[in-house]
Amino acid sequence: MKYEEKLKRAKEFGKIVTEEELSDRLKQAGDHQYFHPYGCLNCRKACGKRDFEKIRYVIYEGRYDERKASKLFGVGGGSISYGSIAKCKFCGHSEIYSEPSSLDR
Secondary structure, three states: OEHHHHHHHHOOOEEEEOHHHHHHHHHHOOOOEEEEEEEEOOOOOOEOHHHEEEEEEEEEOOOOOHHHHHHHHOOEOOOOOEEEEEEEOOOOEOOEEEEEEEOOO
């Protein structure tokens, strides 16, 4: 799925935030790690956060379809449920898999 379509769909599930905003919320909640985009499932060329652009996160709000959200964006977090959206620099798609990283970096 292209990035623009995925971003549009994400707005149905909650609030779209930047990595900095997500980091602040997670730290306030006492979390020490988060999941960020790592690889592209479409072209398989991306291998790290640097291979993505327009990285955003959707913080799920209220009642949402967890199965659908997980399929579209993944579900991460301990105290805060969220998913990631990013555009692969190689193919422009947003079919990604995530990897954990420390908030203390």
